[in-house]
Amino acid sequence: METDGHSSMKGSSRSLGVVIKLGTSSIVDEKTHEPLLSILSLIVETAVKLRKDGHKVIIVSSGAIGVGLRRMDVEKRPKHISKLQALAAIGQCRLMSLWDSLFNHLRQPIAQILLTRSDIADRSRYLNARNTLTELLDMGVIPIVNENDTLAVSEIKFGDNDTLSAITAAMVHADLLFLMTDVDCLYDKNPRTNPDAQPIEVVEDIGALVADVSTAGSSLGTGGMSTKIVAARLATSAGVTTVITRSSNPGNIVKIVKHIQASRSPASLATQNAQSEDDGTATPLALSNSVSDLRILEPKIPLHTRFLPSSHPVRDRYFWILHGLRPHGTLYIDQGAYQALLRKAGLLPVGVVDVEGSFAQQEAVRLCVVEKRTTPGPDGKYWEGEAVEVGRALSNYASSEILRIKGSQSAHIGTIIGYADSEYVAHRGSISLFARESRPVSPVKELVEVAIAQENAAESATESAKGDSGVEGDGGVAI
Numbered sequence: 001m002e003t004d005g006h007s008s009m010k011g012s013s014r015s016l017g018v019v020i021k022l023g024t025s026s027i028v029d030e031k032t033h034e035p036l037l038s039i040l041s042l043i044v045e046t047a048v049k050l051r052k053d054g055h056k057v058i059i060v061s062s063g064a065i066g067v068g069l070r071r072m073d074v075e076k077r078p079k080h081i082s083k084l085q086a087l088a089a090i091g092q093c094r095l096m097s098l099w100d101s102l103f104n105h106l107r108q109p110i111a112q113i114l115l116t117r118s119d120i121a122d123r124s125r126y127l128n129a130r131n132t133l134t135e136l137l138d139m140g141v142i143p144i145v146n147e148n149d150t151l152a153v154s155e156i157k158f159g160d161n162d163t164l165s166a167i168t169a170a171m172v173h174a175d176l177l178f179l180m181t182d183v184d185c186l187y188d189k190n191p192r193t194n195p196d197a198q199p200i201e202v203v204e205d206i207g208a209l210v211a212d213v214s215t216a217g218s219s220l221g222t223g224g225m226s227t228k229i230v231a232a233r234l235a236t237s238a239g240v241t242t243v244i245t246r247s248s249n250p251g252n253i254v255k256i257v258k259h260i261q262a263s264r265s266p267a268s269l270a271t272q273n274a275q276s277e278d279d280g281t282a283t284p285l286a287l288s289n290s291v292s293d294l295r296i297l298e299p300k301i302p303l304h305t306r307f308l309p310s311s312h313p314v315r316d317r318y319f320w321i322l323h324g325l326r327p328h329g330t331l332y333i334d335q336g337a338y339q340a341l342l343r344k345a346g347l348l349p350v351g352v353v354d355v356e357g358s359f360a361q362q363e364a365v366r367l368c369v370v371e372k373r374t375t376p377g378p379d380g381k382y383w384e385g386e387a388v389e390v391g392r393a394l395s396n397y398a399s400s401e402i403l404r405i406k407g408s409q410s411a412h413i414g415t416i417i418g419y420a421d422s423e424y425v426a427h428r429g430s431i432s433l434f435a436r437e438s439r440p441v442s443p444v445k446e447l448v449e450v451a452i453a454q455e456n457a458a459e460s461a462t463e464s465a466k467g468d469s470g471v472e473g474d475g476g477v478a479i
Helices: 037-052 064-071 081-104 117-121 123-138 161-171 225-237 252-263 266-279 291-295 316-324 335-342 399-405 410-417 444-469
Strands: 017-022 056-061 110-115 142-147 176-181 241-246 305-307 329-333 352-357 364-372 383-394 431-433
Touching (some): 017 161, 017 252, 037 252, 056 081, 064 081, 081 142, 110 117, 117 123, 117 316, 123 142, 123 161, 142 161, 161 176, 161 316, 225 305, 225 316, 241 252, 316 383, 335 364, 335 431, 352 364, 352 399
Parallel strands (some): 017 056, 017 176, 056 142, 110 142
Antiparallel strands (some): 329 352, 364 383
């Protein structure tokens, strides 16, 4: 039974769900392939400290292939998939043995969860994975998640554990996702070659982000800075605050968690924005704290980049449709159909302009909005201009059937294809749309300056009003 309303990792303002993603370079030395026991030990101490503080913790750990290389004395990462899978099978045993041994010193039980994209794509297995993770967290266990590299091939791989960590965080409704890397945070330029590079401390709109992503993955791993930004996009769309920080100082995680809790927990941000959305007075996330909170920036807070969660998070089944499934084709729809979807209506065949790809019933498809033509163009298509992808859907009909019923009234479906399982090409409950809002990117220092300037201006205006009217005024300012 689906329990999409269930919030498995969300806690009170004092208890947060925290997912920590560690890349291979954070676990294994790139040259010797030896496990970095000092860092692993600090990560274990950090995770246990978070648990003692009342938080629920999941670790997404790469490193199976890297550890396998050391175990078998292989110098370079092989290119053949079968050899990589064999090394992953060897290394995963050793990696979990290391984790278990280190956590055992602090009497902290752990569990192993291995996933592939096919596990996520299957709705029943997706829910089973989520239920297992939830039960482990309720038992006080720290799950250690990794991609099942022994079985995964290119068609069913996540591509990197950054993506896996984002999907895991969304799956369990985590509050925070930490993407550990070899730099402190994002910069607007490459800090290695540009001394004037400025840190980006808060990102409100990833689409408007201008940052250096030249940091590539290590020779042992598959991810780089660009994959972390993609992962941050996925996680924040599900309401998960995402943090990029340096992996060599895992203790920073505890300090950052406390800092975020002190300013305002992600859970309360989500609640506030949900309430603001209802009354039409949405408050910008970055400016939702009081000016005094912004002004008192603790100097001991480690440098990091924090991606703020969407004020309109996509969760549960809708997140699964958007990001858990690989689309098998594309439905091109007109503006009228898109506007109907925004009003929570289903997709009718009359709104479908064209079909691309080959797919069966109940397979995922892209939804792209196009400008409809009354007559076919030179290419034979009934649409023109650039197709804009707006979401994903599970189709009620196969591609060959939609090609025949597109543009037709629902009442004619049975006559055209011989049966009519539904009047909709896709039910609204099987359609998930991408977020439309856009928010600027703002480093914390700029936010402070703006907020203080606004407060000072308001105070000056108030004092002026007092002098003119002799009436006491409210010196506050809405930010």
